[in-house]
Amino acid sequence: MSEAVTACVLIIGNEILSGRTQDVNLHHLATTLGGWGIRIKEARVIPDIEEVIVAAVNETRRNFDYVFTTGGIGPTHDDITATCIANAFGVELYQHEEIAQRIRQRPAPEDVMINRLLMARVPTGAVLIDNPTGGPQGFAMENVYVMAGIPMVMQAMLSSLEGKLKSGPIIKSRSIRAYLGESQIAHELGAIQQTHRGLDIGSYPFYRADRYGTVLVVRGTDEGDINTAVVAIMDAVRMSGETPEELDDND
Amino acid sequence: MSEAVTACVLIIGNEILSGRTQDVNLHHLATTLGGWGIRIKEARVIPDIEEVIVAAVNETRRNFDYVFTTGGIGPTHDDITATCIANAFGVELYQHEEIAQRIRQRPAPEDVMINRLLMARVPTGAVLIDNPTGGPQGFAMENVYVMAGIPMVMQAMLSSLEGKLKSGPIIKSRSIRAYLGESQIAHELGAIQQTHRGLDIGSYPFYRADRYGTVLVVRGTDEGDINTAVVAIMDAVRMSGETPEELDDND
Numbered sequence: 001m002s003e004a005v006t007a008c009v010l011i012i013g014n015e016i017l018s019g020r021t022q023d024v025n026l027h028h029l030a031t032t033l034g035g036w037g038i039r040i041k042e043a044r045v046i047p048d049i050e051e052v053i054v055a056a057v058n059e060t061r062r063n064f065d066y067v068f069t070t071g072g073i074g075p076t077h078d079d080i081t082a083t084c085i086a087n088a089f090g091v092e093l094y095q096h097e098e099i100a101q102r103i104r105q106r107p108a109p110e111d112v113m114i115n116r117l118l119m120a121r122v123p124t125g126a127v128l129i130d131n132p133t134g135g136p137q138g139f140a141m142e143n144v145y146v147m148a149g150i151p152m153v154m155q156a157m158l159s160s161l162e163g164k165l166k167s168g169p170i171i172k173s174r175s176i177r178a179y180l181g182e183s184q185i186a187h188e189l190g191a192i193q194q195t196h197r198g199l200d201i202g203s204y205p206f207y208r209a210d211r212y213g214t215v216l217v218v219r220g221t222d223e224g225d226i227n228t229a230v231v232a233i234m235d236a237v238r239m240s241g242e243t244p245e246e247l248d249d250n251d
Numbered sequence: 252m253s254e255a256v257t258a259c260v261l262i263i264g265n266e267i268l269s270g271r272t273q274d275v276n277l278h279h280l281a282t283t284l285g286g287w288g289i290r291i292k293e294a295r296v297i298p299d300i301e302e303v304i305v306a307a308v309n310e311t312r313r314n315f316d317y318v319f320t321t322g323g324i325g326p327t328h329d330d331i332t333a334t335c336i337a338n339a340f341g342v343e344l345y346q347h348e349e350i351a352q353r354i355r356q357r358p359a360p361e362d363v364m365i366n367r368l369l370m371a372r373v374p375t376g377a378v379l380i381d382n383p384t385g386g387p388q389g390f391a392m393e394n395v396y397v398m399a400g401i402p403m404v405m406q407a408m409l410s411s412l413e414g415k416l417k418s419g420p421i422i423k424s425r426s427i428r429a430y431l432g433e434s435q436i437a438h439e440l441g442a443i444q445q446t447h448r449g450l451d452i453g454s455y456p457f458y459r460a461d462r463y464g465t466v467l468v469v470r471g472t473d474e475g476d477i478n479t480a481v482v483a484i485m486d487a488v489r490m491s492g493e494t495p496e497e498l499d500d501n502d
Contacts, residue, residue, distance in 0.1 A: 019281030030270030077441035115437035186366035190328035
């Protein structure tokens with residue numbers, strides 16, 4: 001079996017940390033990369049502070065197969081991601097003519113164009129990430145993939161990477177809903193996890209329409225193993241006097 | 252002026268990293284703590300892996316005034332946060348009678364009760380965080396505040412901390428919407444940031460109803476300074492031929 005491919009996500013932006021903006025990029029990255037066989041093992045939300053970004057990039061790019069960043073690649077003074085990536089790798093920024101050409105396709109007064117062309121700067125050695133929205137491209141520097149923060153643009157950039165990244169075994173997931181308290185099944189669930197160490201069994205309680213319940217999720221790469229665990233969990237739910245209900249995992 | 256009080260948020264849970272669940276706790280923590288004069292400077296989403304949690308707790312509790320964790324305090328095998336906090340501080344877990352009493356108020360068969368009482372374990376030296384939903388309490392170990400992952404419960408626990416944490420100057424924020432591209436105002440905005448180094452000026456582009464625009468946000472603690480910057484930004488927007496529009500920052 002091939003080895004797991006890991007990723008870390010760096011969400012760059014004061015607006016997420018201040019609560020001005022609700023991040024939705026992590027969720028999209030997690031489901032998309034998961035489908036490609038890449039597992040996000042950590043995510044960090046960090047402020048627009050150069051030393052913090054540089055340190056986070058240098059720590060995570062060594063510890064994960066891939067690092068994906070979102071945010072901070074626009075034309076204003078608070079868009080410092082490209083500069084930080086260059087500094088993290090100890091290289092210079094330069095104006096990439098392919099991005100500059102795309103930017104110049106949309107005419108603008110000279111002073112505005114100067115600012116727009118700031119988005120054409122990439123670190124020496126970077127490879128472009130296409131931007132199917134037609135805007136300036138993102139870039140990858142070794143294993144660090146630098147993308148926009150606007151969800152629509154980030155999603156477009158990410159889609160252009162499909163099939164271009166290395167991938168490991170894809171995690172499959174099955175979920176069972178049970179209207180019982182977690183404590184009613186905790187013991188059996190722990191025992192099932194013990195006998196299926198290659199799986200990740202989670203219990204996610206909810207409260208909905210005046211009823212307590214929990215969703216029991218089995219994740220792993222071996223479908224036979226997953227199936228055995230699902231059957232055992234369903235039996236345990238029935239033993240507690242409730243009816244297990246398998247959910248569509250695209251819920 | 253009092254000094255800034257900083258916080259780091261640790262969101263503990265495989266379900267956020269796998270994309271099963273969209274985190275909403277960070278956003279609530281950011282706006283609530285911000286209103287109390289506590290600034291979130293970093294957030295991390297980390298998996299249910301003991302060594303990762305222990306390392307993150309020990310790194311962040313030294314670098315920030317407060318650490319707030321969400322998730323992993325239920326009764327199942329994947330709820331390892333209390334164990335990890337105890338290990339991070341090098342102390343033992345014990346059953347806290349005040350939590351146990353609350354748990355016993357709701358009757359259950361002996362084997363279920365044993366599992367429920369797992370939620371009464373706290374590290375030696377911990378102080379309880381009330382849980383106004385009536386469920387088991389959270390706890391604080393020195394500057395590390397350990398709360399539930401379910402948003403309703405986390406929000407209740409957090410609300411019980413109001414007025415009990417140290418606070419710094421409160422960040423005020425004003426926002427101006429302008430229907431122009433960021434590049435049209437990037438130069439002036441950079442200059443305004445330069446002359447107001449105590450403020451944090453951000454530009455957040457959007458695309459809505461077929462129009463590009465950007466929201467220009469001024470954040471800081473000095474209202475006079477903020478006002479001067481807002482006036483300068485509005486003038487710059489007008490110079491670009493557009494009409495600035497101040498937003499209600501509770502938007």
